[in-house]
Amino acid sequence: MIRSLGVASVICLALTACSSGGSAPQQAAGKTELKLYNDKGAWSKYFDEMGSLSKQQIGLSMKPVGYTDEPTYQAFIKASFRTNVKPDLFTWTTGGRLAEIVAQKQVSDTTAIWQEAIKNGDLSADLAKYYTVSGKQYCVPLNAAYWGMFYNKSVFDKYQLKPPATWDELVKVADTLKKNGVTAFYHTSVLFSFVWFEQLLAGTDPDLYDRLSAGQAKYTDPGVVDVMKRWKSMIDAGYFNNPGDKTDPGDVLKTGKAAMVSFGTWFNTSMTQRDMKAGTDYGFFVIPNVNPALPKTSMIFESGPLCSLAKAPDPDASTKYLKWWVSSSAQEKWATARGDVSANPKVAIADQAIAEVSKAAGSGEYRLVNRYFEATPPPVLTAALDGFGAFVVKPDTYQKVLTDIQAAADEYWSTHPQGN
Structure with a gap:
């Protein structure tokens, strides 16, 4: 769960975790290697490959500095705003967290990069809205991902199960697994504790989901309470680990400790790292709506940014790298190595199931719903992550959890204009 850290602790953690950075400011120009600080430590291999490729193609290499603990990572980045230990590039999130550092004038403007990339067909205009704050673009897409369900094919085959087309069919799959002593779904009490809340609400009433994110609905409204009750009933039924x-979670799925894991298409990387083959060892399906009357299936969408500081050690080098990053030559390598989709429309997707989902999503077949982590204002998100984490341990507390989250929402929206 995300917790605040004191300034002294932040700086200490930052310097300890990044001992190679030193305390002296780096040279302002002439860089031939950039450091990319990121919260995806498990992706170091893929970042290294991108660093080698960029050195070949643009004469500028990149070295990743990866974190696996999210609070520590965010603390370091925020500390870098005030210290001489500054990243050349760093990963972040869109939504409220991006708007927050833009308001502090800490992140560089990438409007020109977006305009050129859209003109060249390397980025889509539809994606730009996730990176737009007050009419300008900031950062570029590190990745784009569609959320669905990854499943262990050997477990499904053993019990003669197939990907469900309706919510009722999904429940029948879970019941079958439970009867045979197999845990149906993965969930967690830390960081990703929001996953089932967003999926159940978006699949029940996506309009309510959007209103909730914009402060136009309350967590104590009947529709939200009903979602929590459904979630509780699934926990009570014994569907979750x-x-x-x-x-x-990658090991959970590989070993069959749980038959299904709900994550974005970036989870393919975890499968690749475990030598699992798409279509043979595991599969992917779109999670059906809870409410079958909805005109389109709701699909959670996210895009994570790659950013440069407004006061980067070498602004020209950082900008050069961001321009290269969105190119088709760079994205072909990035997507193929991880087995994921790309923000660049020109890049082909190797995994057939995910390629079909990506094509359908791009053509408007699904209702894309912004991931809860990005859609929710940071102070409300912090309360929600803590609340949902407590709820999955003690499901009977759902009413108190919603009341506590709403208190944080009331405080936030009392000083911020509500979304339209």
């Missing part, structure tokens, strides 16, 4: 289990 122990939320306190620290086993990596």
Whole structure:
């Protein structure tokens, strides 16, 4: 769960975690290697490959500095605003967290990069809105991802199961697995504790989901309470693993400890790292709506940014790298290595199931819903992550959890204009 850290602790953590950075400011120009600070430590191999490719193609290499603990990572980035230990490039999130650092004038303007990339067909105009703050673009897409359900094919085959087309069919799959002593779904009490809340609400009433994110609905409204009751009933039915289990979800799926894991298409990277083959060892399906009357299936969408500081050690080098990053030559390598989709429309997707989902999403077949982590204002998100984490351990507390989150929402929206 995300917790605040004191300034002294932040700086200490930053310097400890990044001992190679030193305390002296780096040279302002002439860089031939950039450091990319990121919260995706497990992706270091893929970042290294991109660094080698960029050195070949643009004469500018990149070295990743990866974190695996999200609070520590965010603390370091925010500390870099005030210290001489500054990243050349860094990963972040869109939505409220991006708007927050833009308002502090800490992140560089990438409007020109977006305009050129859209003109060249390397980025889509539809994606730009996630990176737009007050009419300007900031950062570029590190990745784009569609959320669905990854499933263990050997488990499904053993019990003669197939990907469900309706919510009722999904429940029948879960019941079958439970009867045979198999845990149906993965969930967790830390960081990704919001996953089932967003999926159930978006699949029940996506308009309510959007209003909630904009402060135009309350967490204590009947529709939200009903979603929590449904979530509770699924936990009570025994469909989920122990939320306190620290086993990596990639290992959970590979071993069949849980038959299904809901994540973005970036989870393909976890499968690739475990030598699992798409279509043979595991599959992917779109999660059906809870409400079958909805005109389109709701699909959670996210795009994570790659950013440069407004006062980067070498602004020209950082900008050069961001321009290269969105090119088709760079994105072909990035997407193929990880087995994921790309923000660049020109890049082909190797995984057939995900390629079909990406094509359908791009053609408007699904209702794309902004991921809860980005859609929710940071102070409300912090309260929600803590609340949902407590709920999955003690489901009977759902009413108190919603009341506590709403208190944080009331405080936030009392000083911020509500979304339209």
